[in-house]
Amino acid sequence: MKLVRAELKDLMKKKLMRAGLKEDHADITAEILTWSDERGYHSHGAVRVEYYCERISKGGITVDPHFEFKETGPCSAIFEGDNGCGYVAATKAMEQAIEMAKKNGIAVVGVRNISHSGALGYYTEMAADQNLVAISFCQSDPMAVPTGGTEPYYGTNPISFAAPTADERKVVFDMATTVQAWGKILDKRSRGESIPDTWAVDEKGNPVTDPNKVNALVPIAGAKGYGLMMMVDIFSGILLGVPFGKHVSSMYHDCSKGRELGHMHIVMDPKRFTNIEEFMKNMSVTCNELNAITPADGYDKVYYPGERAVMRRDKYYNNGGIEIVDAIYEYLKSDAIHFNRYDHKNRFAE
Numbered sequence: 001m002k003l004v005r006a007e008l009k010d011l012m013k014k015k016l017m018r019a020g021l022k023e024d025h026a027d028i029t030a031e032i033l034t035w036s037d038e039r040g041y042h043s044h045g046a047v048r049v050e051y052y053c054e055r056i057s058k059g060g061i062t063v064d065p066h067f068e069f070k071e072t073g074p075c076s077a078i079f080e081g082d083n084g085c086g087y088v089a090a091t092k093a094m095e096q097a098i099e100m101a102k103k104n105g106i107a108v109v110g111v112r113n114i115s116h117s118g119a120l121g122y123y124t125e126m127a128a129d130q131n132l133v134a135i136s137f138c139q140s141d142p143m144a145v146p147t148g149g150t151e152p153y154y155g156t157n158p159i160s161f162a163a164p165t166a167d168e169r170k171v172v173f174d175m176a177t178t179v180q181a182w183g184k185i186l187d188k189r190s191r192g193e194s195i196p197d198t199w200a201v202d203e204k205g206n207p208v209t210d211p212n213k214v215n216a217l218v219p220i221a222g223a224k225g226y227g228l229m230m231m232v233d234i235f236s237g238i239l240l241g242v243p244f245g246k247h248v249s250s251m252y253h254d255c256s257k258g259r260e261l262g263h264m265h266i267v268m269d270p271k272r273f274t275n276i277e278e279f280m281k282n283m284s285v286t287c288n289e290l291n292a293i294t295p296a297d298g299y300d301k302v303y304y305p306g307e308r309a310v311m312r313r314d315k316y317y318n319n320g321g322i323e324i325v326d327a328i329y330e331y332l333k334s335d336a337i338h339f340n341r342y343d344h345k346n347r348f349a350e
Contacts, residue, residue, distance in 0.1 A: 002321035019053035039309035043183025083258030086117030105272035121174035124162035157232035172306030
């Protein structure tokens, strides 16, 4: 099913409002979900709407939260989320971080007690749009085995950074610290497709290709990914005084309770460190030089981070719209809020 951008966003916005989210919060959330789908990040797009509606309708997301921005120093602050919509809290916290960085050169803003906040690249790109550089971290619930272990302890714990260039391009890097994000498993399940045997393991720690048999994900690059998972958990969990490690609440276990997640934005103004025009020019040079590298066998080109996402977006619009799984489209059009497909063990039971 192909949908133009406005139609996809409107369907998701109306579904979220039907579940109980306020219109302005539903609009922000639907915008970020659309941003993800149009760039081919389907694991963080429309596939998530049913889960959000489940949690909203059951009271696990505060639909009228009391947000509070508390400056703790000239370059630091805490954004209290009151277990409200993570997309909205993370967006508003980044807006505050951008203003703080413009004023004081750097901003470190912790966002705490929120629900899931989706693709981090959206937030770091917000800073790059303002000619700033940014990095964001976010917790997730235990679903990855630490190197040498058999039980999940950390989540996918993603990292994103972004930077502007002297032209319309932006470098936007967004990765999970697992080989793949859990949303990729959900996307493959929804499409009835198998997964590579390097993504995840079953209950005995054996590699699996059936996404329905996944018990835990695995870190990228073994112990290196494991260390990055810990770093993210320290910055967005322990440092912010919210649950950490194996204590982070499950996304799907009890949708009636708030998740109390943590999220960290770090934003810097390049002109506090170097000449801003020179910085942006050199960013463009970097992208050009990477593109000019002779590709290895099996590759058509060397891409800078975020380049292929924009290419996928443009391809969608040149070919009639964003590709959405038919079942997800039918759900978005339906009157149903949720189908009770969620349980703790399987996370997305069919």
